[in-house]
Amino acid sequence: MKPKKLILSTALSAVALFSTQVGAQTPYGPGYPPQAAPAYGAPSGYSMMGGGYAMPYGPMGPAPGYAAAPMGYQQVMPAGYQDPTMAGDPPMEYEQYAPGQEYGESVMEGSPYGETLHDASCSSCDLPPRVYGSADLLVMWRKSSNLVSILTTSDAVDEGVIGAPTTSTLFGGPEQGHALTGMRITTGLWLDNYQNWSVGGSFLALEREVQGINATSAEFPTLAFPFFNTNTNANASIVVALPGAGNNAADNTTVGIRKDNNFYTGDMFFTKHLYTSHANRVDFVGGYYYARIDDAMKIRAQYTAQDAGGTVPVGTVVNVGDNFLAKNEFNGGEVGLIFDFQDGPFTWRALGKIALGSMHQRMAISGSRQETFGGITDEFNGGIYARDSNIGDYSRDVFCFIPEGQFDLIYALTCNLDLKIGCTYIYVSDVALAQGAVPGTINPSGGDPVYTFGSDDYWALGATFGVDFHY
Structure with a gap:
């Protein structure tokens, strides 16, 4: 529990600290108002235009072919240009430029960058973009968990009992996760030409991760589901394949185990510009955040009984199965900061935010057993690990926090399109997972297992490749 508290306190402290420091900064005085630049997927790289408007170099900085001069170099101004800070008259007031003017008489008139825009033939850049968005391809890995030995x-002679000399695990132990692809879509709208406020939304989803095993008695003559017997205080097993005709003998066995995991998030947000320094800026982001994690485990086995002294007649076909289904739904509020650092046509963007709220957790456990003999099928409640004592639906609501970090390198391809590459990390402090419901202990006489919620966490980390658009 302590690591979770450390992550929460660190994330909250970082947002509060940076918000306080940024809010204490003093923007430029009249004539050089804070530049309006992107937030949460919006373009950056808008230069001052003296009249209070933000003038786009291009989507993420100057469009190719006319990059801004690096720091330390003197920028050559067009003939006739006079720096308003060097003139005798005071800087021109904002009111002298009315929003919505046409290009020829707009805030571009007299700007040192007006000719650049004309040369670029970029009529869409005469005023800052109002609509923005992005589409990202994700390649991510999620947290792996340790499963109890299931098969x-x-x-x-050892009948698959854990701890016996020849027993080995076919399914269980550390998960062997693999890279998952996914997508993230973001769209937003600036509410003013100064790009101080915006609203928008985003959606992220990873592909379904599937792990499992299919085994037969032809491959493995002995197959068993191990457990710890709380009645005898010793390891034991439920045998579903065993050669011969003695106790627990069975053949014609097929076993299938499948574990699924789904993860997706979405939010509705607003952004507020906090501070600008040259082509760099900081924005606050807040809003509503939703997340869902579904995790399921299915176990199936079919075999033909060959034990003459068993509880079913020889030749009985037995079908047995368990279902463990976990669902996690998070609803809460989010706060965070977005940093943009521009260097010519390149922009470095960092987003850090944290969502706080309630995680509704649900666990559904079910099991069944069918025995077919002489054309007659009998059905029973309870399977292998799903017993009368733990079958049912369980739910609870717990406090949960979800920090999220993004870091991107963005290149201005055209006035309205950027390319980017980066990484994303998402952490979820409390989730219910299917493997947490698979018991390691059983009392064949009844009363055990009993399900209780555990405390698992979850994270996803990976690379992102995408495009930003703004118009």
């Missing part, structure tokens, strides 16, 4: 094999 084992061994020599016939």
Whole structure:
């Protein structure tokens, strides 16, 4: 629990600290108002235009071919240009430029960058963009978990019991996760020409991750589901494949285990410009945040009984199965900061935010057993690990926090389109997962297992490749 508290306190402290420091900064005086630049997926790189408007170099800085001069170099101004800070008259007031003027008499008139825009033939750049968005391809890895041993094999004498000399685990232990692809879509609208306020939304989803195993008695003559017997205080197993005709003998066995995981998030946000320094800016982001994580485990086995002294007649076909389904739904509020640092046509963007709210967790456990003999099928409640004592629906609501970080390098391809590459990290402090419901202990006489919610966390980390647009 302590690491979770450390992550929460660190994320909250970082947002509060940076917000306080940024808010204490003093923007430029009249004539050089804070530049309006992007937030949450919006373009950056808008230079001052003296009249209070933000003039776009291009989407993420100057369009190719006319990049802004690097720091330390003197920018050559067009003939006739006079720096308003060097003139005898005071800087021109904002009111002298009315929003919505046409290009020829707009805030561009007299600007040192007016000729650049004419040369670029970029009529869409005469005023700052109002609509922005992005589309990202994600390649991510999620947190792997340790599963209890669910399926084992061994020599016939050991019957797949954990700790026996020849027993080995076929499914269970550390998960072998793999890279998952996904997508993130963001869109927004600036509410003013100064790009001080915007509203928008985003959606992120990863592909379904599937892990599992299919095994047969032809491959593994001995197959078993291990557990710890709380009645005898010893390891034991439920055998579904065993050669011979003695106790627990069974053949014609097929076993299938499948584990699924789904993850997606969405939010509705607003952004507020906080501070600008040259072509760099900081914005506050806040809003509503939603997340959902579904995790499921299905276990199936079919075999033909060959034990003459068993509880079912020889030749009985047995179908047995368990279902463990976990659903997690988060609803809460988010706060964070967006930093843009421009260097010519390139922009470095960092987003850090944290969502705080309630996670509704639900666990549904079910199991069934069918025995078919002589054309007659009998059905029973309860499967392998799903027993009368733990079958049912369980739910609870817990406090949860979800920090999220993004870091992108953005290149201005055209006036309205940028390319970007970066990374994303998302952490979820409390989730219910299917493996947490698979019991390691069973009392065959009844009363055990009993399900109780555990405390698992979850994270996803990976690379992003995408495009930004703004118009």
